[in-house]
Amino acid sequence: MSPDQQRPDQSKADRSKADHRTRLTVFVALAANLVIALAKAVGGVVAGSPALLSEAAHSVADSLNEVFLLAALRRSRRPPDTRHPFGYGKERFFWALLAAVGIFVMGGCFSFFQGVEALRDGAQEKLSGYVAGLVVLGVALLAEGASLYRAVHQARGEDRGLRDPALRTVIAEDGTAVLGVCLAIAGMALHMVTGQVVWEASASLAIGALLVFVAYRLGADARDQLIGEAADPELSDRIREQLAAEPEIVSVEALFTMRLGLETTMVAARIDLVPGLDSEEVEEVLVRIKGALAETFTEAGQIFLDVTDRSAQEARESPAATGERGGA
Template sequence: MAARASKTVIYAALLGNTLIALSKYGAAWLTGSAAMLSEAVHSTVDTGNQALLLYGLKRAARPADAEHPFGHGLQLYFWVFVVAVLIFGIGAGLSLYHGIEKVRHPQPIENVYVSYIVLGLAIVFEGCVWVVAFREFRRSQGNFGWVSAIRRSKDPVVFTVLLEDSAAMLGLAAAMAGVFLSQALDLPVLDGVASIIIGLILAITAAFLAYEAQSLLTGEAMAPEERAEIRRIAALEPGVVGINEMLTMHFGPREVLITLSLEFSEQLSAIDVQNAVSSIERRIRTAHPEVSRVFVESQSLLAHRTAALARLPQTADARSQNLAEAPSETATKQRLQ
């Protein structure tokens, strides 16, 4: 359901930006407006970005194989990062270039009414696409603010389109103001200033998207409250006396890996431990359907810390000292996290 919703948002943005880009190029040719040309480039980049997001969704949906045993979900995060680079490199770069050139060599805008018509239509089209993206975003936002919801989201498609469209609406407002003021005040240089403002808006948007994409691409954990709930599920299982370690990682919006190192009661048989592990996995997947894999390790706290210390790059003397300071088996029975 979430994947279909993401595609609906992308298709709406793709259609809208294609129509808007064509109209803006025509208006830029007729008027000679640098701000209009920057907006045309902006819409072209957005159109290409939507195509890349669709491609990323297709690549991420491929099943796991021998070379990618955890699936291809990270492909989506990679293509979102590419989108951010394109917004910055092409959209922001060309807008800043055209704006600076227009400031250096200002020229009056011709057929200014064409700019008003096209910008007005673009605001209507972009507004419709923005509403579609905003509604989908609100469904997953919960009680968090905009920035918090974006930072917590592991599905970047909807908020990427929403941020692009928000930047587009701000860019259109800047272009409209630039065209109006350059004509009303007879200062063609203001058209170039508007183009520079559009470039800065795109640069800020790209930087934020790139930051979020790299965080997802390098492996984000589940949200803190979700991790706490998984710990609670494991701790409530009969026979579990301690949680040594829990690691989680998103390999995609709906692909989560969980590893648990648990200490079980010595009174449990091997079959009892096996049944407890199966029960924990089942309850975790019921509570969190996005969890695709759960790995549970049965290990005492002392054995877990011994293994952890052995992995550290230490000298033999330091490792022996750390092992001597590790808690005893009796101490491990007194804890339950």
């Protein structure tokens, strides 16, 4: 097998391994959130704690989102077909958008509801279950912290890092969960010390605001990618430089890129070739340039080159076409 054949195969194998690690990270987060959600829900009902119930809703939302992310990892690797000739890479962005909606609705809105209800009902007399609730939150903090550490460690160890929407969502969820648990602990502890439920209600409202903010950021990123986000400027500049360096290309009139998935980018360029090439020579040049681009930029899954009609362009710019006349 030639080196040119080995490189795409190696890149595909690397992507498969990265997906396997991401899938394992999501499974770890899912298992942790399911156990934590059950513990928080039971503790919240026993203690009557709005902050603990808000955190239970937060964990339930995270668990559902991890299911979405697992679906994204599986479905986004389907090969192109006649109905989707550019592949299914954007499945990751779609399921990441659903995860953001889940965080907003199930986590943020319920947390706001719990905070408002606590403020309306006033102080509660029964605080005996709060000690057990704080223990539950302490265990949850350790579990969420371990899941966050794994996700961050994986992101740092991979080239694609936070470009993976599944991995980025897990990090956002776990990071928000750690901060949310800290807010819940503070609210419950202050409620126990002062007897004022306003502290715990404020913690629930703060958790809700935090979840709404995270959901907005994740949703905005997914939206940009779904409607057609360009490749990184650095990648576009490198592609333009390589095209401009080709001896048969006079100029690169336009360059367009769009991310089709996590590691797949569409490249479309309008180029001006040197004059004097016949149709067969033009075809050979385009095939060679496309092959060189695909070899250098493995993420360029689709490459389109449009050759400008130089003779027509010169005719349009000639003095006769523009109505100019020379002097006598």
